[in-house]
Amino acid sequence: MPFYQKRGEVPPKRHTILENPNGGIYFEELISREGFSDIYSNIYHLRMPTKVVDIGEFVEQPIEELKGKHRNRHIRTNKIKLSGDAFLGRVPLFYNSDLTIYKAHINKSMDYHYRNGHHDELIYIQEGKGRFISNFGTLELSEGDYLIIPRGIIWKFEIKLNIKALVIESYAPIRTPKRYRNKHGQHLEHSPFCERDFIAPEFNEPVDDVSEKLVRVRLNNGYQDFIYAHNPFDVVGWDGYYFPWKFNINDFEPIVGSIHQPPPVHQTFESIGFVVCSFVSRLFDFHPKAIPAPYPHSNLDSDEIIFYSMGDFMSRKGIELESITLHPSGIPHGPQPGKYEESIGKTKTTELAVMIDTFKPLKLAKSIQSIDDKSYSKSWL
Numbered sequence: 468m469p470f471y472q473k474r475g476e477v478p479p480k481r482h483t484i485l486e487n488p489n490g491g492i493y494f495e496e497l498i499s500r501e502g503f504s505d506i507y508s509n510i511y512h513l514r515m516p517t518k519v520v521d522i523g524e525f526v527e528q529p530i531e532e533l534k535g536k537h538r539n540r541h542i543r544t545n546k547i548k549l550s551g552d553a554f555l556g557r558v559p560l561f562y563n564s565d566l567t568i569y570k571a572h573i574n575k576s577m578d579y580h581y582r583n584g585h586h587d588e589l590i591y592i593q594e595g596k597g598r599f600i601s602n603f604g605t606l607e608l609s610e611g612d613y614l615i616i617p618r619g620i621i622w623k624f625e626i627k628l629n630i631k632a633l634v635i636e637s638y639a640p641i642r643t644p645k646r647y648r649n650k651h652g653q654h655l656e657h658s659p660f661c662e663r664d665f666i667a668p669e670f671n672e673p674v675d676d677v678s679e680k681l682v683r684v685r686l687n688n689g690y691q692d693f694i695y696a697h698n699p700f701d702v703v704g705w706d707g708y709y710f711p712w713k714f715n716i717n718d719f720e721p722i723v724g725s726i727h728q729p730p731p732v733h734q735t736f737e738s739i740g741f742v743v744c745s746f747v748s749r750l751f752d753f754h755p756k757a758i759p760a761p762y763p764h765s766n767l768d769s770d771e772i773i774f775y776s777m778g779d780f781m782s783r784k785g786i787e788l789e790s791i792t793l794h795p796s797g798i799p800h801g802p803q804p805g806k807y808e809e810s811i812g813k814t815k816t817t818e819l820a821v822m823i824d825t826f827k828p829l830k831l832a833k834s835i836q837s838i839d840d841k842s843y844s845k846s847w848l
């Protein structure tokens with residue numbers, strides 16, 4: 468995120484000696500994007516962060532594609548079984564060359580360290596409680612939290628109450644929309660959130676542990692295990708603009724108008740190839756002749772995924788909590804029959820939904836086959 472944070476101990480000047488009071492020095496590591504030309508943080512370790520003892524085999528994680536009809540879909544993701552940890556428990560649903568969308572029903576804490584080497588991750592907590600522990604510090608997670616983990620962060624995830632989460636793995640960074648930031652990076656007055664809403668990690672004391680540790684590294688199409696000579700959570704301090712952070716969907720301040728506001732007012736994150744929007748509880752349009760429900764629309768350049776998180780989504784019927792609808796490009800869609808007219812005169816909506824609009828067509832993963840509501844594509848009759 469483009470604001471400066473500092474935790475623990477760092478030397479007054481970068482790339483200079485930081486003395487270890489127990490003898491010797493601490494070891495600096497630069498974690499940076501776009502070579503040495505973009506956002507970065509410097510972190511300081513008890514030991515060199517490069518001590519690899521052993522390298523495991525590459526384990527492939529191919530996604531089996533479901534070749535199916537081009538149609539609107541309703542996927543009942545609440546039927547996915549609880550299984551696994553925050554990495555291995557992910558079930559792929561939709562994907563293209565920019566992102567993969569998973570649902571994870573997590574019932575195990577990670578007994579290894581994890582790092583995504585090729586993707587940035589966004590985890591939306593639908594239900595449950597957990598603790599994200601990283602080399603930058605800890606974030607406590609609960610319902611409605613978006614957790615943004617840029618690539619390269621080493622982390623573990625502890626479960627306090629079984630978690631259901633929507634997960635995006637992105638090939639490009641995930642940021643807040645550029646139009647909401649000034650030339651210095653600060654969020655503008657008309658932004659639906661600001662820096663106070665973004666929570667950076669609480670710092671942890673360094674772990675001084677020289678027993679070998681497994682760091683599982685996610686790569687394109689699979690993962691590889693590395694055995695490190697010591698615990699990677701040995702950080703005595705860090706500073707910079709690069710770190711994991713969280714933002715709760717309930718801190719999104721909705722933008723409303725006298726007539727229907729289009730989806731960009733709900734935008735929360737941007738990346739290359741997709742955007743993420745938060746539909747939150749809000750007052751409806753106040754023009755005396757306003758129709759609050761959206762008009763039928765054809766998004767010709769995007770596939771639209773909506774995850775229904777809470778409440779009664781005003782334009783849909785027949786969907787359940789944790790349902791996902793896919794409205795692919797090229798097919799007009801809109802409120803189900805009756806919902807358009809029903810919305811007239813209503814003053815507010817109580818709902819939470821996360822929308823992901825992709826700019827390239829999505830492929831379907833075979834895992835959606837058994838939870839696909841086949842009647843949905845004819846639900847506008």
Ligand SMILES: [Fe+2]
Pocket residue numbers: 764771794800
């Ligand atoms: Fe839509």
